[in-house]
Amino acid sequence: MPEELASWADGPARAAITAFVQRVTTSGGDGYVAPAERVAVVDNDGTLWTEKPMPIELGFIMRRLAAAAERDPDLRGVQPWKAAVERDHGWLGGAVTRHYAGDDSDLHVLLGGFLQAFAGMSAEDYLAASGEYLRGGTHPTLGRGFRECTFAPMVELLRYLEAHGFTVYIASGGDRDFIRSVSDEIYGIPSERVIGTSNALAYQEDGDGASVVYQAQPDVFDDGPVKAVRIWSRIGRRPILAVGNANGDIQMLEFTGGPRLPALRLAVLHDDEEREAAYTQRADELLDRAHRKGWTVISVRSDWTTVF
Amino acid sequence: MPEELASWADGPARAAITAFVQRVTTSGGDGYVAPAERVAVVDNDGTLWTEKPMPIELGFIMRRLAAAAERDPDLRGVQPWKAAVERDHGWLGGAVTRHYAGDDSDLHVLLGGFLQAFAGMSAEDYLAASGEYLRGGTHPTLGRGFRECTFAPMVELLRYLEAHGFTVYIASGGDRDFIRSVSDEIYGIPSERVIGTSNALAYQEDGDGASVVYQAQPDVFDDGPVKAVRIWSRIGRRPILAVGNANGDIQMLEFTGGPRLPALRLAVLHDDEEREAAYTQRADELLDRAHRKGWTVISVRSDWTTVF
Known part of the structure; x- marks a missing residue:
């Protein structure tokens, strides 16, 4: 099984992941979790793809x-x-x-x-425009297409979790519909499993039917405590596994598991200036809490043999 | 295939459903819709189960x-x-x-x-309390358990759609978490596919982790135009099939299909005083629009051989 995580070094992060997955899938074991409850939530910017030098x-x-x-x-x-x-x-x-x-x-x-x-754009036109941008553009510093800015070990993790009966959701502070435009293509995650920030939408009728149209108002900024609330709203279950990289992911990680279910909480540490970026801005509280509470830290430098 | 809809009379409603499903599943046909886009949305009160004499x-x-x-x-x-x-x-x-x-x-x-x-109840405690109520209680006029107040032909329709590659969501004006407590059990629809009205939730940390807790404020009343908006927010796709029974379902039905996709819009008409109830309050505009636009009306009296 661990061979599937080919871009992961044989270190503590990979060991924590494979041990947890084995525990929750071992029928009859005391940590067994039924497939319907194997929910994982994963942040996007800085966790599934790079957020440097800017989102x-x-x-x-x-x-x-x-x-x-x-x-x-x-x-x-x-x-x-x-x-x-x-x-x-x-x-x-x-x-x-x-x-x-x-x-x-x-x-x-x-x-x-x-x-x-x-404002004024239909949701479908927005999806088409963002999809076109992401499919056609090149990352300003990495010099590769945006769709190739995903972290290879993380995409492997999504497949590994699915192969063990997990259902994976993206829970992002970024715009929900922006991510949706390519989520299936680059992550294998369909639009109904993308949770994120949203602008207000309005219903608009035309002669033949109706559309939903972007308004010039915010709706939900999906960060911090709101991430936990929105995960419940959308899924109606607690996750048992969560991955984030910033302070805005703390509450999502705390909400993972709970009195009745086990939890694996993972924090990505960007410490590889050479292959990606090294920064802890907006991640200091997360890393501090991970240290205090024994959450698993994923070091880009040490735990990933390949980054992109 | 139509045999699966055993509680449906051999009439126009069943014919419209089976013809539409055949059309969207016929590979190479001009109405073919890929499985990922076969999304159906179904109202709950008065559509999947009875709402009389009161919800x-x-x-x-x-x-x-x-x-x-x-x-x-x-x-x-x-x-x-x-x-x-x-x-x-x-x-x-x-x-x-x-x-x-x-x-x-x-x-x-x-x-x-x-x-x-x-207010103050955790989301999990709320689920447990509503599940207990629905599993233990008896309907005041029908004299049967609440879980037996579902419309048998509609539950058959859910299975029929799934057997043809559809993914079905509940889109209700009723409370989302109330429905979630039994949706899998009575409809075979898991909690992540229940969209409905919600009260505000807050994130609350304890020493060991965190919960989401009900607040004494409303959040979203999922009715009328909001149903269409919330369907997009949750799914990121338009449905191609929708079933409702009240004026608050009109916008959801209008949003179904669209420029690129076919649509089947179904309106349940409660016209069977003997077996269930006969009423058109809060359904007058829906029935008028169904008549004008040629939407399919499901008559409880004529189209359903069994009701419960």
Whole structure:
């Protein structure tokens, strides 16, 4: 069985995974879990694919803002369209940095632009546009297609879990429909098993039927405690296995298992500057908790023989 | 194949269903739909099980309100606990009737009670309590266990659709977790395929992990246009087949199919006073639209040889 995890080093992370899977699948054993309850939840950005130097989704949004500024020149002097047209990653990064320093003014400007970027689009048109972006584009620093920015060991883990009766869901702070546009193709996870952040949708009738259409309002930001709530809302079960890489994944990991079910909690540590990136920003509390509570840390450098 | 629909009369409704299923499953035909896109959505109250003389869920809520009034005698003089303790269905019915007449004051009192009835309960405890109610109780007028209040022809339809590669979801205006507590047992539909109304949930940590807990606030009332939006949110696909019985199902039926996919829209008409109930309240617009647009009407009296 472990041979299936071919890109994993013969180390503690792989051992923890295979031991847990053996435990929950051993019929008659005290840790046995019925297949219907073998639910796994996996974060996306930084867990299933790279989020450096910036989340892949941001490029899609920037492109759409730039297109809007093409059509309406008045927007070109106004943020966030100005930054999108000028590819001013400094302004974008600054908005996020200032948010962490307590000043949300630019972040609100940025989010307002995000919401307007897709307002009025039908959900199907959005899926088509994001699919086109992800299939056609190249990652700015890795120089490979976006669909090849997934972590090979993680995709192997999805297959390994499925082969042992697990049902795997993506639980992401990123946009749900953006991920859905390629989730089946790159992860083998169909759209109904993608949970994520969403913008408000409205029902719109035409003569022949109806569509659901993006609104310029946020709906749910699927991060932190909301991840646990949304996992319950969507699945109606607790997961028994969860993988994340950031502080916003802590609550999802805590919610895993519970009084009646065992749990395996995994945290990806990005410590490989050479092959991917080395960073612990927005992961400090997660790593601290993993250390204190004995959660399994996956070191990109030590536990993965292949990254992409 | 049609033999599987044993409780269906050899009439137009069964013919429409079998013709549609044959069309979407005929490989190479112009109406062929790949299995992954064969999504069906089915309403619950009045479609999968009876909603007369009152929704089954209401009894569960009343019992919980009465239990709260047992513990706190001060509540016994206050609505809606008073009505629950006195089993005053007149007050309850009146609150709903006055709502339709434009006076929402008692309905708000009732809803406030509903929300308080479960506040502070973990999602798992709620599931256990509603499962216990549904497994132990007897329907007030039919005199049979709640689990035997499902419509036999509809459960056959679920199996028939699954046998032809469909994935079926429940899309209900009733409470999601209430339905989940028995959905697998009575419908063969697992909790992750139940979409419905929800109260707000909060994440709550204890020393060992965390739970999600019911709050005294509403979250989403899954009816009318919201049904279409929530179907997209949960599935990320349009259904190609939908069954409803009330005006609140119109938008779900309109959203079915679309520019790229065929659709079968089915409306259950309750016209059998002898075997179940005869009523068109809150179904008038649906039936009118079904007539105008050629949607398939399922007559309980004519199309079902067995009801329960």
